[in-house]
Every structure is written in structure tokens, then in C-alpha cells.
Amino acid sequence: MSRRDIAAVLSFSIVAMFFIFGALMIHPFGAPDETGMDDNIITNAQTETGANNAVTSVVFDYRGFDTLGEATILFTAVAAVIMIFRRLNK
Amino acid sequence: MSGMSKIVKTISSITFPLITIYGLYVIAHGHLTPGGGFQGGAIVASGCAMMLVSYGSIWIVSRVKEKNLSILESLGAVCFILLALLGLGFGAVFFNNFLVGTNSLFGVVPAAGSGLADINTGGVIPLMNFAVGLKVIAGLFGIVLVMAHASRTKGEKK
Amino acid sequence: MIFNIPFIAVAALILIGLYAVIFKRNLIKMVIGITLIESGVNLFLITLGYREGSIAPIYTSSPGGIMALPVPQALTLTSIVIGVAVLALMLSLVIHIYRHYGTLDVRKIGGPEE
Incomplete structure (x- = not known):
């Protein structure tokens, strides 16, 4: 077992310990702590955006910039994949 | 890759x-029911x-060119x-929902609370759903x- | 503590993915590990936004009652599409690496013997 393997096992165990403790000590399932913003969105989504689906109103209206960044990432990935395979498809 | 048997094709x-x-239905009703541009686009794709x-x-590449798909995807992003x-122009800020409350296309505000679905609501959200749906389908x-066409074997070039 | 089973599932998913990324040598298995980590993150976001006995935040013919938080669901939606795009990019790069080196073992790609 080389030194590299020992370092990998050690770091993996430390990260695993943090994850297990975090999963056990987080707030109980089904009772989120801070819900003010989401309650505001649930209450006002219909009158402010006109959409019955609150999730869609968040995606395209309240947090449109996130969707813009996501569209940019999708565009970049498609362009990169087509560029990578262009030579193979000739 | 090559095609499969007659039964699968039929x-x-x-x-x-x-x-x-079904995918187009999910895209068009994105502001009313679970779904939207991403999910409907994934279904059609x-x-x-x-x-x-x-x-x-x-067989597919002889009918659909990847260049046209790329153009369609760019068209969705541009839309x-x-x-x-347009939200910046008509309203105050970027991504402003300028159509809601105007009682024109998609501009009706629904009654608050649980209610029946009215397709003519949502402002720019249905239009954005269509743009993103086109983008996801083409992308x-x-x-x-492209990946399937790259994995064809040598003897299949016809 | 026993009601935290969804969070424990999230930790298990992320740890399995991390194990595959760290200890596996095959590039395809590492890509599978990254996808597992991404699924764990998606499950974590969805789990954070759940309220006890809540319904989906959609008003069309809804039976009434408290609703789940919409913002984590929207961000998960964004995250899933990003995951698909990144997965396609990773797989195409893996295909190119295989065509160039003839192997998928990370110890043999660009190793010290070169």
C-alpha cells in the first residue's frame, strides 16, 4: 500500500465522518428552519406572476438569472460536444 | 449505429x-401543471x-443535420x-414579467387560491417555456x- | 433521529460516489461516481424543501393545505439539466481519451512513463 493510498483512505474516512454526523444532526426531516421567502412566494406567486405553478414562476420569474446561467451551460455543453465529435463524423 | 428489426421500427x-x-402538452401547460420547458423538452428528446x-x-443523419439542430438551439436561446x-424595455428590470395584468395574450391574472386551470395566464412564462423547450429538444x-453517429462501425458507411 | 433517513440516504449516495471517484481507476466508473454525487445533491435539495404533510406548490385543482417549498424544487430542476449537459460532455471526452490512448485506466493515461 503506497503512501498515496493511505492518504486517500484517510481523507475519505474524514469526509465520510463529516457526512454521517451532518446527516444525523441536521434538522428533522419535514421541518425546515427558515421558510419566510418560500412562504412569501407561495402566497404571492399567483397575483404577481399569474402562473398557477409556483415552481415555474420561481424558475422563470423570481430566479430568471439562474435559468439564464443554466441555458448558457446547456448551450456551451452542446457546442462543445458537437465540436469534439466533428472530426470523428467527417 | 445501424437500425433494428422491422418490429421495433413499426x-x-x-x-x-x-x-x-405528450411532450408538447407538458411544455404548453408548464405554468399550470407539473412540468415545463425542461421536462417536456426531455420527453420529446x-x-x-x-x-x-x-x-x-x-438513416437519421441523412434527414436531420446536426447543423440545423445547433441553429434551432441557438434560436431558443436567443428567444x-x-x-x-423585452422585460427590461417595457418594465423596469431584466426578466420583468411585463405581460401579466395586461389582459392581452397570456396576461390574465388568475383568482388567488385553488382553482381551475386557465391557459391564458402566466405573462411571459409560457413563452419562455416554449423557448426553453425548443432549446432543450434541439440540444x-x-x-x-452526434454521439450515436460517432459510434458507428467502419462497414456501415453506405 | 430515525426520521432523518432521507438525509442518511443523501450521505450514503454522496459517499458511494466519492468512493468511486477516489478509488476506481476506470474513467467510466469515475463518471458514474460523479453522477451519483450529483443525484445525492439533487435528493438533498428536494429533501430540504419538504414540509410535513405538504402538497406540491401548484394551485391548479389543489386540495388545499400547506405547500412544499418551491425554491429548492426550482433549483433542483436547474441542477438536473446541468447534470445531463455535463454528463454528455464528460462522456464525449472519455470517448476521445479512449480513442487516443487505447485504455481507460487513469494510471496509464499520462503517467510518469508517458
């Missing part, structure tokens, strides 16, 4: 229009991938950003088509 030809119609698997990439810029199908 069943795919029968189910492909149904899958496409899955139907296209089924056609690709059953008929083979050579999306254009709608956001995912382009990726699958």
Missing part, C-alpha cells in the same frame, strides 16, 4: 407521434432518441434572452445524435 413509428404530442435507436444514426430584454437530440 412500434417506434407508432409511438413517436404520441410521445411528441427521448422520443427522438428512440427513433434514433430503432432506425439507426445513418429566451430576447424575452428577458439533447443534437448531443445524442
